[in-house]
Amino acid sequence: MRSVTLIAPAKINLYLEIIGSRPDGFHELAMVLHTISLSDRITINPIGIDAITIRSNDPSLPNDHSNLAYRAAALMVKQFPDMMARYGGIEIEINKRIPVAAGLAGGSSNAAAVLVGLDLIWDLGLTQDELQTLGAEIGSDVPFCISGGTALATGRGEVLSPLLNLDNLYVVLAKFRNIAISTPWAYQTYRQQFSSSYISEADDLKSRQQRVHSGPMVAAIMKRDGAKIGQLLHNDLEKVALPEYPQVADLRDAFIAQGVLGAMMSGSGPTVFALVESQAEADRVSDAVQNQIANQNLLLWTTKFISTGIHLAAS
Numbered sequence: 001m002r003s004v005t006l007i008a009p010a011k012i013n014l015y016l017e018i019i020g021s022r023p024d025g026f027h028e029l030a031m032v033l034h035t036i037s038l039s040d041r042i043t044i045n046p047i048g049i050d051a052i053t054i055r056s057n058d059p060s061l062p063n064d065h066s067n068l069a070y071r072a073a074a075l076m077v078k079q080f081p082d083m084m085a086r087y088g089g090i091e092i093e094i095n096k097r098i099p100v101a102a103g104l105a106g107g108s109s110n111a112a113a114v115l116v117g118l119d120l121i122w123d124l125g126l127t128q129d130e131l132q133t134l135g136a137e138i139g140s141d142v143p144f145c146i147s148g149g150t151a152l153a154t155g156r157g158e159v160l161s162p163l164l165n166l167d168n169l170y171v172v173l174a175k176f177r178n179i180a181i182s183t184p185w186a187y188q189t190y191r192q193q194f195s196s197s198y199i200s201e202a203d204d205l206k207s208r209q210q211r212v213h214s215g216p217m218v219a220a221i222m223k224r225d226g227a228k229i230g231q232l233l234h235n236d237l238e239k240v241a242l243p244e245y246p247q248v249a250d251l252r253d254a255f256i257a258q259g260v261l262g263a264m265m266s267g268s269g270p271t272v273f274a275l276v277e278s279q280a281e282a283d284r285v286s287d288a289v290q291n292q293i294a295n296q297n298l299l300l301w302t303t304k305f306i307s308t309g310i311h312l313a314a315s
């Protein structure tokens with residue numbers, strides 16, 4: 001079995017609306033997602049024993065079943081048990097650049113890379129749809145991370161409708177290293193505070209999802225209108241996260257004060273992103289916010305929209 005190295009991009013949410021509850025305990029969502037060039041690098045190596053091992057440059061990453069990349073490998077072994085018997089075990093090497101627990105789907109993207117990588121090295125010939133179906137068993141963001149680009153995501157996030165890819169916008173990301181927001185906490189708190197507004201009837205759920213599909217954010221994306229996209233950024237989870245974590249709110253306000261197209265918390269946070277139109281503007285905004293918020297725990301990255309999900313690393 002040969003080694004394979006893949007690029008696993010992060011994603012941001014341009015739109016996140018919580019519509020209602022699902023029988024499986026998850027929330028019914030309508031989201032617009034986009035991949036960005038900030039990426040992890042995943043290498044899958046053969047090893048001489050029938051085992052799955054994880055190695056990473058980030059010592060905080062778990063190396064057991066709590067790591068989504070491990071779960072992805074375990075799922076593939078379960079689905080295709082003859083492959084490990086034929087090829088032996090695997091070592092998953094994770095070169096981490098996407099911050100952990102940041103609302104950027106880093107773990108989901110790593111899992112997506114393992115699914116794609118094992119499909120390649122085991123020569124399974126799975127279609128993208130088949131890989132995404134497997135990915136949905138691991139996490140709601142995994143199917144999108146496989147395909148990447150721009151998509152409207154409904155259901156719990158696994159039902160995807162591709163949209164026009166944007167490559168004309170740049171992104172500044174910022175996160176305090178000492179703040180982590182639990183995704184289950186964010187959704188559970190939202191449920192506690194806002195469940196009275198949930199839609200429960202199936203026809204009403206479908207109507208709300210369709211309204212997002214034909215709504216102003218999707219229209220702005222189809223026109224590649226960066227200014228309008230910035231104005232229409234929306235994330236329901238800000239309603240619970242920002243009051244609880246005022247530093248995250250301050251960070252968003254610091255971006256807005258720099259005249260960016262728009263700024264918002266991504267996913268369940270705590271990462272905040274700002275949209276701008278050029279690399280030079282991204283660098284200017286990053287420097288200005290770094291100078292404005294004198295906090296050694298503040299981390300910033302400049303990146304841009306990309307049209308791909310998991311892909312092979314250049315040789």
